[in-house]
Amino acid sequence: MTVDPARLLADGLLPDPPKTIGVAVSGGSDSLALLHLLHDFAVTHSCTLHVATVDHGLRREAGAEAAMVADTCRSLGLDHEVLHWQGWDRSGNLQNEARKARYQLLADWGRRRQLDVIALGHTADDQAETFLMRLARRAGVDGLSAMPDRFEREGMTWIRPLLGARRAALQAYLESNGIQWADDPSNEDTRYDRVRIRNALSILEGIGVEAEALSVVAQNMSAAKDALNHQMQQTARAYVSLHAGAVAIDVAGLNAQPFEIRRRLIAHALKWVNGAYYAPRSAALGDVMAALATAPSATLQGCELRHRVGKLWVFRELRVVSRMTCDIRDLWDGRWRIAPPAQFSADTGDLTVGALGADGLKLCPDWRDLGLPRGVLLSSPAVWQGARLVAAPLAGTSQNWQAVLERGKDTFFAVHMTH
Template identity: 50%
Template structure:
């Protein structure tokens, strides 16, 4: 068993391992086993390993678990840090807030220590539970693909080396190695959906619906998702361009694409422009697709989608950025960089705001851009008080340039980022 688990971990990182790697450790059985296995692999291949624990401070004993991890790491010569989450305001979904905070804190920690890869201790059991939860939400291929073995998030690579191993496999490894772990009492709390699903799996197992079978379904769906992503990528290359931050798709080519490829392309375009953390719901995107087929425009997730001159334009909705302001040298709307062509240009007291209708009235030649009126309204402009200084994307103020942070090619590259 240990050799098999060691091989799973090695396969996740070799033959081109990172110079340094982080490992997230809560003190539970899954993460303690991962920590020990990562230590073995990193020692063998001369990889610098550093461990991190996020103490959410939500229950008694969490600090003791963090200290237990610290002592164990010290015994192995592994550097370990404990991060504390203290800024929850008591609103919203606690589990979602805790997960988002965990990733944010670990991302900041990784950048501080020049780490670009972090290992997570999710198992085949976690994968099976996720599949069942997604089934309950009537998810499609993407949802049923569940957790990816490798994913890029916040500029870091997150790796789950043990998705092929069960919790019992890992606990067997810990027992054989004489390693203790902590049991989280919330794992028996039926107020959480995941724990209800975990109990349901015990009932489903005699029917042949078990952990390994559901994990295999997730693997098959992940392969299907990759194929659909590739098809969407090639369709985008053929039918779409990025113009001044907007995604512009040939309407004729869009119409002859399979419906699922149409849907995926629109979802990706909206997500890339809005920066939303989650994609729009299937019902909402279906309504938008129906509106487009009927010759209508629509808005979704802060984006405006319309038809013009045989093309489908997807761009930022004015209402989403109407009140967004930033210094001239800051990132505007999470995606735009605006800078003067001449470093000597007077930038004192200038701010970035949406061009808006008042600004567009001051740009007599905007039609020469060939871009829709509604699209130009939400583009970045340089203002000094109420005076428009430049609107680079509306053909005013050639002394200023605007570009999408990361480049427009990022739209196409992100289609293959799973």
């Protein structure tokens, strides 16, 4: 069944459309169709539309593609901005790093523009290709789940209003309106997994395994993921307590759960503590869980997991935050805000936030009375003036300073369902 892209987009945005919409446009057919469809929608529904193009600085053609998008936006009377990535530092996987940079650049742009949402041009083809790529990597329920049509990341709300449309339908829409798009040469480069999967999908469709069918399977996996996460959150409410930004899990209660619920709960604890968008890989997490069956502690994804008096504690690893400092007005470690005492004057000196560490903990004589593992306090935020400890809000030496989680305790126990 052919889906009308304009109707699909309107159904996803109505009856309460966002007032300010950002759209990420590369110049390819998917995002360019999204731009024109959103422009028509914005005109008839009194929305304000802003456009951004991310130039990763990796392809010679990128500048010309961004200029083409800028020309299109001028003809439509729309604001357009090119966001430049300063480049890859040669650490990590290039495609993964570029994806992270793209989200960060767009999120920063969205906040500057005070956007309600940012729209992405993912299609049913992207959904099917992603499913097959993850299937080839032997992904589990989460990896095979559908892309959400609405999600939160980097402090912004993102939408995928064309997730149910085929790429061919969007290209037909562009052709019928005399609109040209840019073809990325890398989309034909079979060195990339996605290109090989795309070619394989065309073969699979010949035997009835179509993108629409794969999307339905992905949606079914999303429903299974939601059910598992619901059970995981029920377990969390029964057996988890939170202290000083750390997670304490009752070991007896945890061990009474099926393996998959145990795995999800520990992964959730890690993500809540370290702020990562993705959970650790299943193999790495499985290795840590196996190690913790006999070892007192282990580390994973910037966190320490430690057994202590019938609890499994998950907290920030000191090694990761020991050199991390910021101004007292800024967010430390992506999760802590420091609130000064009422009498505090903003011009009292060069105060910074950094990890308490072993030297700082020595200056907190009452820390043992708190009943917390030493490691929790070592990696906790403290206020420093040079090498002088001013306050350790979580270690019993607060001096009326407070450390407040940016993502509070309620975010740990909330159930996040797939849209």
